[in-house]
Amino acid sequence: MFRHLFILMWNKKKQNFLLMTEMFVSFLVVFAVLTISVYYYGNYRKPIGLDYENVWIVDYSNPLRTDNKDSIWLFYDALQKTVKALPQVREISFTSNNVPFSSSTIMNGVNNRGKNISSINWYNIDDNYQNLLNIKLLEGRWFNKQDAVARVKPVVINATLREELFGNQPAVGKQYGDDKQSRVIGVVQDTKMKGDYTIAGKAVYNRVDTGSLGGMQKMLVRVTPDADITFEGRLYKTVSTVMKTANVEIQHLTDRRKYMNNMSLMPMIILSIVAGFLIINVALGLFGVLWYNINKRRGEIGLRRAVGATGSSVSMQLVAEALILSTFSIIVGVFFAVQFPLLNVFDLPAGVYVMAIVLSVLFIYLLVLICAFYPGRQAAAVYPAVALHED
Amino acid sequence: MLVNYFKIAIAVLKRRKFFTFISIFVISFTITILMVLAAFVDKVVSENYPDRNRSRLLYITTFEESGPGSMNSGALSFYYLERYVKSLKRPAKIFISSRHENTNTYVNNKKITVSYKYTDATYWEVLDHDFVEGKPFTAQQLANGERVAVISEDLKKEYFGNMPSVVGQYIEADDVRYRVSGVIRTVPSTNYLFSGDLFLPYTLSKIDLRSNKDYRGNFMGVLEAASSADVPAMKAEYEQMAARLPMSNKMYTNIYTHADNYLNAYLRTGNEKKSGMQIAFMTISIFVLLIMLLPAMNLVNINVTRIMERSSEIGVRKAFGASSKVLAGQFIIENLILTLLSGVISIVLSLIALQVINNAPLLNNLHLSLNFNVLLVTLLACLVFGLLSGVYPAWRMSRMHVVDALKAS
Numbered sequence: 001m002f003r004h005l006f007i008l009m010w011n012k013k014k015q016n017f018l019l020m021t022e023m024f025v026s027f028l029v030v031f032a033v034l035t036i037s038v039y040y041y042g043n044y045r046k047p048i049g050l051d052y053e054n055v056w057i058v059d060y061s062n063p064l065r066t067d068n069k070d071s072i073w074l075f076y077d078a079l080q081k082t083v084k085a086l087p088q089v090r091e092i093s094f095t096s097n098n099v100p101f102s103s104s105t106i107m108n109g110v111n112n113r114g115k116n117i118s119s120i121n122w123y124n125i126d127d128n129y130q131n132l133l134n135i136k137l138l139e140g141r142w143f144n145k146q147d148a149v150a151r152v153k154p155v156v157i158n159a160t161l162r163e164e165l166f167g168n169q170p171a172v173g174k175q176y177g178d179d180k181q182s183r184v185i186g187v188v189q190d191t192k193m194k195g196d197y198t199i200a201g202k203a204v205y206n207r208v209d210t211g212s213l214g215g216m217q218k219m220l221v222r223v224t225p226d227a228d229i230t231f232e233g234r235l236y237k238t239v240s241t242v243m244k245t246a247n248v249e250i251q252h253l254t255d256r257r258k259y260m261n262n263m264s265l266m267p268m269i270i271l272s273i274v275a276g277f278l279i280i281n282v283a284l285g286l287f288g289v290l291w292y293n294i295n296k297r298r299g300e301i302g303l304r305r306a307v308g309a310t311g312s313s314v315s316m317q318l319v320a321e322a323l324i325l326s327t328f329s330i331i332v333g334v335f336f337a338v339q340f341p342l343l344n345v346f347d348l349p350a351g352v353y354v355m356a357i358v359l360s361v362l363f364i365y366l367l368v369l370i371c372a373f374y375p376g377r378q379a380a381a382v383y384p385a386v387a388l389h390e391d
Numbered sequence: 392m393l394v395n396y397f398k399i400a401i402a403v404l405k406r407r408k409f410f411t412f413i414s415i416f417v418i419s420f421t422i423t424i425l426m427v428l429a430a431f432v433d434k435v436v437s438e439n440y441p442d443r444n445r446s447r448l449l450y451i452t453t454f455e456e457s458g459p460g461s462m463n464s465g466a467l468s469f470y471y472l473e474r475y476v477k478s479l480k481r482p483a484k485i486f487i488s489s490r491h492e493n494t495n496t497y498v499n500n501k502k503i504t505v506s507y508k509y510t511d512a513t514y515w516e517v518l519d520h521d522f523v524e525g526k527p528f529t530a531q532q533l534a535n536g537e538r539v540a541v542i543s544e545d546l547k548k549e550y551f552g553n554m555p556s557v558v559g560q561y562i563e564a565d566d567v568r569y570r571v572s573g574v575i576r577t578v579p580s581t582n583y584l585f586s587g588d589l590f591l592p593y594t595l596s597k598i599d600l601r602s603n604k605d606y607r608g609n610f611m612g613v614l615e616a617a618s619s620a621d622v623p624a625m626k627a628e629y630e631q632m633a634a635r636l637p638m639s640n641k642m643y644t645n646i647y648t649h650a651d652n653y654l655n656a657y658l659r660t661g662n663e664k665k666s667g668m669q670i671a672f673m674t675i676s677i678f679v680l681l682i683m684l685l686p687a688m689n690l691v692n693i694n695v696t697r698i699m700e701r702s703s704e705i706g707v708r709k710a711f712g713a714s715s716k717v718l719a720g721q722f723i724i725e726n727l728i729l730t731l732l733s734g735v736i737s738i739v740l741s742l743i744a745l746q747v748i749n750n751a752p753l754l755n756n757l758h759l760s761l762n763f764n765v766l767l768v769t770l771l772a773c774l775v776f777g778l779l780s781g782v783y784p785a786w787r788m789s790r791m792h793v794v795d796a797l798k799a800s
Binding site for chain 1 (some may be wrong): 409410413416417420421424492493494495497500501502504565566597598681682684685686688689690691692693695696697699700787
């Protein structure tokens with residue numbers, strides 16, 4: 001039966017070739033949209049890894065300019081004490097610019113046993129950071145005062161970096177780095193620092209020493225839930241009084257998270273709207289063409305009915321024709337789509353592509369099935385006598 | 392003859408309403424997307440408030456030093472602009488301003504995020520701001536370090552509410568009280584080089600601007616030529632000056648800094664190897680191609696199908712001596728009529744779409760509108776689309792044999 005269908009289709013190869021190209025391009029569009037959706041959804045399902053409610057970012061550019069390490073330490077110590085003395089402040093932590101949900105990224109690479117590991121997020125933070133953001137410790141401990149005198153530089157890494165460095169083995173106490181050794185004292189859970197729809201990536205946390213506090217321009221403040229705008233104004237005044245030369249800005253982590261999520265979703269939404277209408281276009285077009293073709297083939301259908309074919313077998317034939325056509329386009333489409341994981345074009349995990357390919361194949365089949373179903377039904381309703389009489 | 396084609400086209404459109412609907416829907420939606428895109432690009436490229444005299448301006452926004460394995464790029468330092476750029480002979484006027492940064496102010500139990508910018512007095516001479524009230528600060532006020540500020544209309548509304556006049560009032564930001572000297576119509580955020588809410592004399596900066604002796608800092612400079620004919624010479628003078636600069640560090644071998652025209656400055660990425668112009672051009676072309684490809688193919692499919700319907704007409708015309716060329720031409724013109732008709736519908740659709748986008752809280756002060764340029768792009772898109780989807784079916788049709796065509800009916 002398939003052989004017969006092929007002959008029928010071959011006879012109209014020009015028209016069918018056009019249809020196939022159209023299905024092929026639709027497949028690629030659907031594949032693109034689904035790849036991004038699958039990727040975002042996969043990221044979204046993972047836990048965010050930190051507690052962002054009631055945390056504010058205080059940004060103070062241009063802090064004091066001095067190279068004297070003692071006076072820097074004294075200054076920040078005083079600042080910390082003043083801010084912590086405010087009633088609604090629970091915890092305060094100095095950090096490098098790459099605070100959660102900021103657009104700032106600091107990345108570094110490391111050579112370990114001859115292997116280069118790149119794109120590691122680099123955080124300079126103090127002893128309060130983990131407690132303030134409530135990041136879960138998987139093993140070991142967070143930094144404390146004793147780390148200031150450690151002989152080998154102590155670091156805390158996240159789960160993703162642990163896997164990259166040591167496989168699934170426990171990492172605490174182990175050292176890594178060919179040029180400069182670092183000793184892992186703790187491993188924390190992954191945190192999605194750029195919002196819900198992004199990956200956590202690899203991360204290493206370094207305890208900030210007194211010397212580099214002068215270059216820091218941000219601190220995180222955890223406040224009590226009843227901290228309101230009046231208190232925020234007071235905090236603002238306090239900070240700008242202590243830091244005379246600084247420009248101060250306060251932001252809320254909840255707002256930043258919303259902003260970063262919107263930044264991720266916006267291109268996705270625009271793409272989906274455009275792709276959605278393209279697909280409606282294609283669906284209408286396919287439907288129209290199939291319907292028209294069936295009307296043209298009334299003679300053939302009438303003849304089949306006259307010699308005993310049932311209505312359902314006639315409509316089956318037409319639907320099968322459409323599905324075979326789409327199978328050809330899908331094969332070509334999948335051939336192009338698998339190049340993405342094979343050549344590792346966008347640095348996404350292969351599973352995302354595979355999932356997206358499977359979903360796109362189902363989507364195209366479904367689309368073609370829906371478009372072919374009604375014309376097929378119409379064909380089944382053809383009366384042989386009427387059809388043959390017309391000819 | 393064209394009138395005849397038009398009549399035939401309308402008659403054909405009326406014949407199978409469903410197909411006509413599909414065609415018009417496909418075309419008008421595609422053109423709507425293109426129109427919205429064109430409106431956005433047009434807004435970015437030709438929004439010339441406050442730099443209305445763009446043809447006479449050159450913008451200096453980035454300074455990049457690079458060497459093997461290292462690269463450092465950013466905005467310029469005040470020191471660099473004052474020492475090297477201000478010493479140029481060609482420019483009639485030069486102004487220096489900082490990039491905008493954010494701070495907060497708290498008023499009436501409300502938090503306002505203020506984006507502020509330090510400028511000099513020439514800023515107000517070169518740029519043509521619309522003052523709602525008051526006037527800019529003067530060079531004298533700048534030199535005296537008076538605490539005066541020019542604010543945007545948006546900030547006025549947020550901070551003072553519905554007060555009719557605020558000149559002479561005090562506004563507190565970043566823990567300092569400034570006297571308002573003028574209010575300007577808000578610069579849209581798409582013009583990011585000049586947008587801001589609070590404009591302060593640079594002498595009020597909390598740190599000593601001249602203490603940073605690096606090339607890079609937080610400032611930009613704009614050169615104004617006496618006439619647009621003078622611009623190339625001004626550009627050349629800047630490049631010559633930049634070529635003579637010593638490297639700030641031994642690890643660098645090249646300095647890249649340019650006095651750009653507006654579009655180049657707007658799209659400069661800060662990395663000499665990545666041309667923003669190229670990236671923008673590539674992105675837009677690929678997007679447009681993708682947007683047009685699928686609907687065009689769809690339309691080709693529908694058109695090819697519809698030709699069969701008209702085989703009797705083609706057969707008769709051919710039998711009476713019409714050449715293939717004439718028939719193909721007729722079909723292409725019919726297709727163009729259809730696309731132009733859809734183009735008119737898409738104008739209505741895009742007016743609705745733009746209304747939705749303008750009211751959505753995407754970007755502050757973003758008001759997209761249709762103008763002559765956008766309509767021109769639309770017309771062009773209609774023509775391209777009409778040809779793209781009409782040529783192949785027309786060719787197929789014109790090759791039909793008379794006998795086949797007549798027999799088919």
